[in-house]
Amino acid sequence: MPKALIIGGGVAGPAVALFLQRAGWDVEVFEARAAPDSFGGLFLNVATNGLAVLETLGLRNRLVADGHLCPYMEMRSGRGRRLGIVPNGPAGAPERGSVVVRREWLNSVLRDATDAAGIRFTWNARLDRIEESGTGVTAHFVDGTSATGDILIGCDGVGSPTRRWIDPAAPEPAYTGLLSIGGFARVDGLAPTPLTQHMVFGARGFFGYLVRDDGTVYWFANPAKPEIDRDALRALSPDTWLNELRALHADDPYPVPQILDTATGPIGAYGIYELAHVPHWHRERVVALGDAVHATSPSAGQGASLALEDAIVLARCLRDEPDHESAFARFEDLRRPRAEEVVAYSRAIGRHKSVTSSRFAVMIRDALLPLFLRGAMRDTRNNHLYEHVIPWERSHPGS
Numbered sequence: 001m002p003k004a005l006i007i008g009g010g011v012a013g014p015a016v017a018l019f020l021q022r023a024g025w026d027v028e029v030f031e032a033r034a035a036p037d038s039f040g041g042l043f044l045n046v047a048t049n050g051l052a053v054l055e056t057l058g059l060r061n062r063l064v065a066d067g068h069l070c071p072y073m074e075m076r077s078g079r080g081r082r083l084g085i086v087p088n089g090p091a092g093a094p095e096r097g098s099v100v101v102r103r104e105w106l107n108s109v110l111r112d113a114t115d116a117a118g119i120r121f122t123w124n125a126r127l128d129r130i131e132e133s134g135t136g137v138t139a140h141f142v143d144g145t146s147a148t149g150d151i152l153i154g155c156d157g158v159g160s161p162t163r164r165w166i167d168p169a170a171p172e173p174a175y176t177g178l179l180s181i182g183g184f185a186r187v188d189g190l191a192p193t194p195l196t197q198h199m200v201f202g203a204r205g206f207f208g209y210l211v212r213d214d215g216t217v218y219w220f221a222n223p224a225k226p227e228i229d230r231d232a233l234r235a236l237s238p239d240t241w242l243n244e245l246r247a248l249h250a251d252d253p254y255p256v257p258q259i260l261d262t263a264t265g266p267i268g269a270y271g272i273y274e275l276a277h278v279p280h281w282h283r284e285r286v287v288a289l290g291d292a293v294h295a296t297s298p299s300a301g302q303g304a305s306l307a308l309e310d311a312i313v314l315a316r317c318l319r320d321e322p323d324h325e326s327a328f329a330r331f332e333d334l335r336r337p338r339a340e341e342v343v344a345y346s347r348a349i350g351r352h353k354s355v356t357s358s359r360f361a362v363m364i365r366d367a368l369l370p371l372f373l374r375g376a377m378r379d380t381r382n383n384h385l386y387e388h389v390i391p392w393e394r395s396h397p398g399s
């Protein structure tokens with residue numbers, strides 16, 4: 001039985017492990033973190049297309065059980081004026097809309113499935129370097145241990161060492177100029193927002209929130225800031241972030257200031273990066289997928305779903321192609337156009353989040369957005385983003 005070493009136990013890693021095991025591979029997942037983090041990564045939108053991949057794994061219902069169904073996004077101006085509603089999923093099909101879940105819930109649903117399938121998942125295994133021989137590939141980890149397999153699959157995220165091994169000249173992720181800072185809160189009297197996530201073009205920054213049926217608020221802000229090193233971001237205390245955000249959003253409409261006033265627990269702060277075009281996705285016995293080769297800003301809510309799509313497509317290629325070289329090449333051919341389209345689309349949305357200091361520009365935006373958004377609920381031009389279904393069966397070789 002051929003063996004795949006899978007580096008990274010986030011989204012793509014466990015998913016590709018599950019699919020490859022179905023295809024008859026021996027798989028093992030190696031994750032750099034020491035243990036699961038129940039708060040890490042806050043929450044994220046799993047889009048219709050990502051849910052379809054989870055459905056194929058039999059995991060959709062479990063994921064949705066702890067999710068906030070979000071087929072709609074309501075936009076408001078910094079003065080509280082309703083600018084419009086857009087679908088968060090295929091237009092005209094709210095029953096197939098996207099869902100917002102805690103990130104660790106998505107991670108643990110996938111990980112529980114790998115556990116149940118008997119797939120080895122090793123924590124504290126940080127890939128240090130890769131070594132190829134004519135007959136196999138060896139992953140060397142920072143703690144001095146190593147593992148050898150027939151192929152190595154890099155699911156190691158935006159900072160991917162695998163990407164750099166494939167191509168030492170690979171581009172580095174580009175900072176978008178925005179941070180994503182968020183957490184959880186509870187505001188007395190604030191009503192739940194069923195089926196909806198709210199987005200506010202605040203006076204000095206973009207803010208999003210939803211309220212679960214039990215009153216828990218999931219919130220995030222996107223302040224525009226010069227790039228800050230990841231460790232420095234982590235080192236800043238929740239109070240530092242909250243004080244800054246309270247000042248930034250003080251003039252925004254209810255409930256934005258109230259959410260920031262009642263925010264509790266840790267605050268997550270992340271730089272938003274993207275990789276619009278990575279020239280090489282594979283070399284010899286090594287391939288990379290997910291954020292490692294096409295990191296997208298969160299604006300389109302599609303990064304995790306793209307990673308899930310990559311997982312099923314790569315496993316199909318390894319199942320159906322005669323050898324790993326042709327499988328990797330086919331995988332890249334199938335995935336690159338879609339991934340790059342989504343990264344570009346998400347970047348275009350993100351531009352609207354950047355704050356303008358010109359009151360005139362804000363007035364124009366607030367006047368024009370309702371016109372743009374008026375037909376959004378019936379506009380099917382983006383449906384292909386959500387309706388990209390990839391069957392596991394062999395009968396659809398071109399998809």
Ligand SMILES: Cc1cc2nc3c(=O)[nH]c(=O)nc-3n(C[C@H](O)[C@H](O)[C@H](O)COP(=O)(O)OP(=O)(O)OC[C@H]3O[C@@H](n4cnc5c(N)ncnc54)[C@H](O)[C@@H]3O)c2cc1C
Pocket residue numbers: 007008009010011012013030031032033043044045046047125126127128155156157158159160161180270271272289290291292295296297298300301302303304305306307
């Ligand atoms: C603030 C923010 C909000 C986001 N919101 C959304 C959203 O709403 N919807 C959405 O779809 N996407 C969202 N994304 C993007 C989404 O998180 C990613 O696209 C998705 O997680 C990619 O999955 P992945 O498996 O490729 O990488 P990851 O989920 O990042 O997993 C990579 C894993 O590899 C591990 N790793 C890294 N280096 C090594 C190493 N050397 N050795 C071993 N393991 C290693 C990491 O610890 C990690 O567990 C958001 C991203 C950010 C930063």
